[in-house]
Amino acid sequence: MPELPEVEVTRRGLLEQLPGRTVTAVSWSAHRLRSAIPHQLLREEIAGQQIRTVDRRAKYLLVRMASGAVLVIHLGMTGKLGVIERQTAPHKHDHLLLELDNGLDLRFNDSRRFGVVLVWLAEKAAQCEENFSLKEGLEPFGDDFTAKTLHALAQHRRIPVKALLMTSRLIAGIGNIYANEILFAARIHPLTPANQLPPAAWRLVVKETRRILQQAIDAGGSTISDFLGASGHPGYFQLQLAVYGRKDSPCLRCGQPIVKTTLAGRATFHCPACQHG
DNA sequence: CAATATACCTGGATGC
DNA sequence: TGCATCCAGGTATATT
Numbered sequence: 001m002p003e004l005p006e007v008e009v010t011r012r013g014l015l016e017q018l019p020g021r022t023v024t025a026v027s028w029s030a031h032r033l034r035s036a037i038p039h040q041l042l043r044e045e046i047a048g049q050q051i052r053t054v055d056r057r058a059k060y061l062l063v064r065m066a067s068g069a070v071l072v073i074h075l076g077m078t079g080k081l082g083v084i085e086r087q088t089a090p091h092k093h094d095h096l097l098l099e100l101d102n103g104l105d106l107r108f109n110d111s112r113r114f115g116v117v118l119v120w121l122a123e124k125a126a127q128c129e130e131n132f133s134l135k136e137g138l139e140p141f142g143d144d145f146t147a148k149t150l151h152a153l154a155q156h157r158r159i160p161v162k163a164l165l166m167t168s169r170l171i172a173g174i175g176n177i178y179a180n181e182i183l184f185a186a187r188i189h190p191l192t193p194a195n196q197l198p199p200a201a202w203r204l205v206v207k208e209t210r211r212i213l214q215q216a217i218d219a220g221g222s223t224i225s226d227f228l229g230a231s232g233h234p235g236y237f238q239l240q241l242a243v244y245g246r247k248d249s250p251c252l253r254c255g256q257p258i259v260k261t262t263l264a265g266r267a268t269f270h271c272p273a274c275q276h277g
Numbered sequence: 278c279a280a281t282a283t284a285c286c287t288g289g290a291t292g293c
Numbered sequence: 294t295g296c297a298t299c300c301a302g303g304t305a306t307a308t309t
Contacts, residue, residue: 003302034285034304059303077303078287093287112286114303159280168304175302222302244302264281267301282308291299 002059002075004140004173005216010081011056017083018051018063018106025099033095034076034116041119045069046098058136058172060116062129068122070129076114082107137172140209145171147202154194154202161197162190163264165205174209176266177244178216182209184243184275190261190268192277243269 002010026047028037050066061081063071073081073096083104090097096108096117108117120128138145153170154161165171165179174182183190185208188201197205216222219240242252247260251271261268 006302031286074303076286077301110286111288112301112303114286116304157279163280166303177302265283280309282306284306285304287301289300291297293295293297 002077002079002221003175003178004059005178005213006221007056007059007061007075007173008217009221010075011054011061014054014061014063014081014083014106017104018100019053020050022050022101023047023098024101027097028117029093029095031095031113033110033113034074035118037096037117038119041121042071042096042117045119045121046071057129057133058139058168059175060132060136065122068125070120070125072116072118072120072132073108074116076110076112076116078112079108079110079115081109135169137168137170139172140174140213145206145209147199147206150202150205151197151199154197157195158193160191160263161188161194161205162268164194165209166264166266173213177222177241178209178212180244180269181212181242184270185212187275189275189277190263190270196277243271245269 023046026042052064052066055062061073083106086103086105091109093111094107094109098106162179162183165174186204243258246258248257251258254273256271256273258269259272
């Protein structure tokens with residue numbers, strides 16, 4: 001589910017519910033996620049504390065407590081995070097539950113358990129966040145996400161441009177769906193070696209990345225907003241995908257059938273007629 | 278160092 | 294209906 005737009009939509013939903021609330025109790029499942037759930041830190045740093053705000057860095061949500069401690073959550077492939085009524089029956093694969101002082105719960109559900117829950121101690125949070133942020137790539141809506149920076153980043157890399165867009169240490173927030181969509185919009189063939197793209201192509205990548213991610217955020221992301229219960233959105237939103245999942249369907253620009261291939265192990269869709277290397 | 282393969286999980290779709 | 298197989302929006306780690 002979650003690439004940058006879905007994580008951002010989740011954040012905005014949580015922002016309507018969490019700031020000012022106090023966490024009255026915390027509980028967790030017996031399973032480990034990508035890493036073990038930090039029980040002790042949840043008890044010591046999160047339980048009893050007031051939530052100040054919720055930020056996002058890359059595909060991670062940062063729930064900031066008034067104390068300075070930070071609860072970090074990554075949704076992995078199947079993670080869902082939402083504020084719901086306490087009497088709602090537990091779902092299979094619920095892994096973290098924060099009881100709030102207004103009778104609602106924040107619940108994290110993740111069937112595949114590729115998600116992550118971390119806690120940064122109040123006293124160490126600033127240092128933890130700095131170290132963490134250094135390992136994450138450019139924010140697509142950040143000031144340094146420019147054609148010049150991307151062009152420089154690509155200079156010594158022959159990696160296919162699609163794989164580069166998805167390398168989270170270099171560029172944050174773009175997963176398989178949006179990488180496909182961005183390259184279709186920019187008319188760039190996904191296999192093009194990154195170092196062969198001229199500055200003009202990177203200018204297009206910057207422009208289309210921002211346009212598509214923003215459009216997806218505005219549309220409520222692709223799936224999860226129904227779970228938030230915050231914004232009053234019913235169901236979930238269907239994103240208008242131009243290539244992803246459209247194998248053999250006509251290209252929306254030229255009518256040629258969309259081709260599906262595998263690139264770096266991921267399903268890759270492109271129009272052979274209007275995306276060039 | 279750069280690029281790819283693999284591993285971590287469950288569940289839904291597909292095909293026999 | 295049952296069962297095997299494949300595939301899925303992510304990313305850390307191992308391997309070439």
